[in-house]
Amino acid sequence: MSAGGINSSVYELEKYWSTFKLKDVFKPLLEAGKDIVFIGYNTYNENIENAISQLIHYVETQHKQGDYHSTMIGYSYGGILGRKALNRFEDSTYQHEFANYISIDSPHKGAIIPxxxxxxxxxxxxxxxxxxxxxxxxxxxxxxxxxxxxxxxxxxxxxxxxxxxxxxxxxDNANTYLNDLDRQGMPSTYNVAFSNGSYTGTxxxxxxxxxxxxxxxxxxxxxxxxxxxxxxxxxxxxxxxxxxxxxxxxxxxxxxxxxxxxxxxxxxxxxxxxxxxxxxxxxxxxxxxxxxxxxxxxxITTESALALDVNDADVAFDLSNVATPFDRIYAVNGKNLSHTDFTYHRSSLLYQINKKEIDIAITVIITSMM
Structure with a gap:
């Protein structure tokens, strides 16, 4: 998705996966029949709300088919757009089929340029x-x-x-925008955040x-x-x-x-x-x-990508014992990674995307044992 709208051609997707190191993570999921809306927003565009509306219209008219559990993934600023889109779905009582919302290195509490x-x-x-x-x-x-x-x-x-x-x-608009984002909260889906920054204080x-x-x-x-x-x-x-x-x-x-x-x-x-x-x-x-x-x-600092409720952004974080609006959070144990590097989180991303099916399978097994 860019300022020009939704692009779902195979060529564009292949080029995108390769460019942003996503191929090893997402292409096998697509080939396995997983339904994924991936938003990677990197084009300057003043009319952001219109871009979200384009996404919602695309999902309503072309994406939703049958009974399945799809995943909304937002990378960088795309994570903010995905969050806002799902909240808008739910505000309008639209019955979306998204089970998961996954945010990858997105600035939920702002980004920094010196x-x-x-x-x-x-x-x-x-x-x-x-x-x-x-x-x-x-x-x-x-x-x-x-x-x-x-x-x-x-x-x-x-x-x-x-x-x-x-x-x-x-x-100039940071206070109003980030306050509004905070007030919106999170969608009712299962929400997971990934940071390419360190949680060990690097x-x-x-x-x-x-x-x-x-x-x-x-x-x-x-x-x-x-x-x-x-x-x-x-x-x-x-x-x-x-x-x-x-x-x-x-x-x-x-x-x-x-x-x-x-x-x-x-x-x-x-x-x-x-x-x-x-x-x-x-x-x-x-x-x-x-x-x-x-x-x-x-x-994008670690505390921002994970929307942590902390007093100091320049310390180590205990991910199992820190306040966040997400259901699950992941960061890097050690050195910070590049903003475009997804390889460290590959297994965790795959697990979270498959989590709905895993939970259903576990429930079936437990039920059959009773």
Whole structure:
């Protein structure tokens, strides 16, 4: 499912499974006749509610057939859409056939992109905006300015607009959106959450004030400028706090909390380097903890993916004894995983998708023994 709607062609599904490391987990289930609605939302779209309506209409008109127990699986932001869709089903008294709702690394309590990174991109874009008038007077500079402005504008929009506005804990709409999501609660299905982050307290190892990266940016139009990405206390400023989500913690150095981190790492890496790993022509890396030590900022923290009711996101969690609205939760014992890596949870995912049939079989066996 994307901004363009529902796509169920075999080619698109095959391409998706392969790209997002899902093939080994889900393709055998599909071949075995399991009914699965998988939502992986990664396309910018302002009309999110319309996307959910498309999903509901698709399920109502094409998916529901006979008496079976289907599974709603949402990956990343798709987990939020799946949860909202099932709640809407039930609010409208529609008799859906979903037995399971499975959330995979979804930001139920918000996601994090380092404010210092967002601020740096905004500063560079502002400088390019300031020299935009040169585009009409100097042909050589026009190409450089126009291209770079578009790059910075697109990156800044990804990090501050649309979905980011609601789901980032620094987003302008975060308080309203996440409060509303919390009030909705969970659907009446059997609900399971998976996190690709650690539950044993494996943080990013970059405490408050740590320099994530320092680089020199050299655009012809305004010369060389030096910038630094730093781990920040998201609530340090009382006049203009970065943190805007409704959930409160004892510490707001959330960029250091255990969690999956692929997206931010890719953003920063692509910002500093070419696809072959070399520095970009206009960038000189002075120092980096991100690339040298493979330290990348948190994207979806463990407590967020599992919707944990905790006071501190940067500690180890006892998954058998922690408050969560989910019926069952899973995280990683050890090092955080990539946001797109499903292999660690493969057996648990298969078990949870088959759980309804397993429970029925156990009931039949127990009944026959009585």
């Amino acid at each position: 404010p210092s990174f967002i601020h740096t991109v905004a500063r560079i874009k502002s400088r390019l905006d300031d020299v935009n008038h040169l585009c009409s007077t100097t042909v050589d500079l026009a190409c450089d300015v126009s291209k770079r402005r578009k790059e910075m504008d697109a990156l800044l929009k990804d990090m501050t607009d649309g979905v980011a506005k609601s789901l980032l804990v620094t987003g 943080s990013q190892g970059l405490p408050l004030g740590t320099e994530m990266a320092k680089f020199e940016n050299n655009y012809i139009v305004y010369g060389k400028r030096e910038y630094t990405f730093e781990i920040q206390d998201l609530k340090a400023s009382t006049t203009s706090p970065n943190y805007k989500a409704p959930f409160y913690y004892t510490s707001y150095v959330l960029e250091n909390a255990p969690g999956s981190y692929a997206i931010d790492g890719h953003m920063v890496n692509s910002f500093l380097r070419k696809t072959d790993g070399s520095e970009k022509d206009n960038v000189t890396i002075k120092h980096t903890n991100l690339l040298t030590w493979n330290k990348t900022p948190t994207f």
